[in-house]
Amino acid sequence: MYSDLDLDLRPGDGVGNFVLGASLWTVIEFLRSNTALFPQVELKYDPDASATPIIIHVRPHIDLLFSPAHQRLHTIALRNFHDHPPLTLRYKDKVLASPDSDLKRVDVNLAFGPTYPGDDLIYPGVRFFFSDDVSKAPNNRQDRTQNVKRILVSQSDADPNVSPRDPLGEVQVCAAMDDELAEAVARVHDGVTLRFYPDVKQIVRVRLGVTTAQDLLCDLGPPLRTFYKEDDRMSIHSRTRSADEEGVEPSYFYNYLHHGLDFLIADGTHVVKKIIMHTNVPGSPLFQRYKRCPWQIEGSPEDDEDDSPPRVRFHDRVDVISRFLSPGGAPPSMNFDRTVGEDTLTLPTPITRLLGFDGVILEATQAAQVVSVTLF
Known part of the structure; x- marks a missing residue:
């Protein structure tokens, strides 16, 4: 039995109960206590490194990337908006996406306002991609009806036109810590x-x-x-151990x-x-x-x-x-x-x-x- 997901998007801060800067330990404890909402969880890491980026796939909608050294939530990715269970995504109490409506380029423009020109829509703390592969540009970036394929939420940069934060870097000190x-x-x-x-x-x-x-x-x-x-x-290995352990x-x-x-x-x-x-x-x-x-x-x-x-x-x-x-x-x-x-x-x-x-x-x-x- 799956429960519907209703998540609020907070640029530079988090999505739903997932807060940027939260520890891996805290997030996994939350997932363990909410298996009805998140029944399919997969953890990936490099087994040969103690300081390794860790990815938690909360299927089918959420990917969580944790920083390698301090195991802090670095980036949240949202995808597969129409996969089961149904996902509703909100921003400031306004529904961005739901099982009955796609999130399109024009919807992002209306909700977040103008931003710098480019293939994708980039705002402080959040990025909207129109291709399943974030490294590829969309076929027609002028199409106002393009569906959003992926959303990345990370800590805000001073310049929203810079590249995404280094996934091998650490999280800036924030209230979650x-x-x-x-x-x-x-x-x-x-x-x-x-x-x-x-x-x-x-x-x-x-x-x-x-x-x-x-x-x-x-x-x-x-x-x-x-x-x-x-x-x-x-x-038993103690040099001062007595025979009767008294x-x-x-x-x-x-x-x-x-x-x-x-x-x-x-x-x-x-x-x-x-x-x-x-x-x-x-x-x-x-x-x-x-x-x-x-x-x-x-x-x-x-x-x-x-x-x-x-x-x-x-x-x-x-x-x-x-x-x-x-x-x-x-x-x-x-x-x-x-x-x-x-x-x-x-x-x-x-x-x-x-x-x-x-x-x-x-x-x-x-x-x-x-x-x-x-x-x-």
């Missing part, structure tokens, strides 16, 4: 410094062994999920899924013991459980006057980050299969690698993409 994580700078054996939109000058510091659960609640608000740690399989302090997680962060907190002292930053790599076992955290790991400055110490970032490959953390050579890695015990989850490459360094654990895919960083 407010209160979301802009940057997470980690320092080994110390913690992480967080900056949020829109005021990135204000910081929140979370320090290992210092910051408490109450501090997190005050600075970050309540987590989306809290649960007690039950998986102690890694304790003295192991109970702990619990604060899961800030919407920031791509986990905090492991000691149950007795309620102090942060570990910080986990997630990259939301498509195709990995943890994809879409967490929003992408734009993490960086900062090294030591060369001297007291060095105000730009070296850093590695979430889109760097694991070998680059390994050399940064351990110039003398990477440690042996362990295989980890997160799909064990989850019969409903099948992935082409479910195995990730764990690499342990002094104060840091990297989890990486077989394609050398870092899935998560754990500070302890």
Whole structure:
């Protein structure tokens, strides 16, 4: 059973509930909760790159392009206006297209007014194309009755006569990003410094062994999920592990899924013991459980006057980050299969690698993409 679509077009801002600048995580959560409206969804990406443009085909009418690094909604394309289910498109409460009426060149002119000459109609934040292939010019651009074949909505440019925004570029800071994580700078054996939109000058510091659960609640608000740690399989590799496991302090997680962060907190002292930053790599076992955290790991400055110490970032490959953390050579890695015990989850490459360094654990895919960083 399909539901009719009734969408409003907002040049430079979005279409319907799809807002430019929204995160991939937020958009997929919306699609999952509205399967009656959007029953056919397909996701495409480059499996060999952690910073890859991602396209979501919401069939048959909507294509969503997300920026490669920060996974933000960059461009919205509308097409196949008469395919089932029926689509009604509005602009400022006026119907542009419906199952009973085509959207023609003359209709666009009447609704949006004059624009620069050219094969297609270009306005700030929206473009109307009259060919199925946007790279081809229409046969007769003077025909007022030409049907619109495709609409592209993107952030507005100062000059509406320039080329469309680079699909490999990033989205400009906008209201859709407010209160979301802009940057997470980690320092080994110390913690992480967080900056949020829109005021990135204000910081929140979370320090290992210092910051408490109450501090997190005050600075970050309540987590989306809290649960007690039950998986102690890694304790077998601990050098301080006792034979009877006595003295192991109970702990619990604060899961800030919407920031791509986990905090492991000691149950007795309620102090942060570990910080986990997630990259939301498509195709990995943890994809879409967490929003992408734009993490960086900062090294030591060369001297007291060095105000730009070296850093590695979430889109760097694991070998680059390994050399940064351990110039003398990477440690042996362990295989980890997160799909064990989850019969409903099948992935082409479910195995990730764990690499342990002094104060840091990297989890990486077989394609050398870092899935998560754990500070302890």
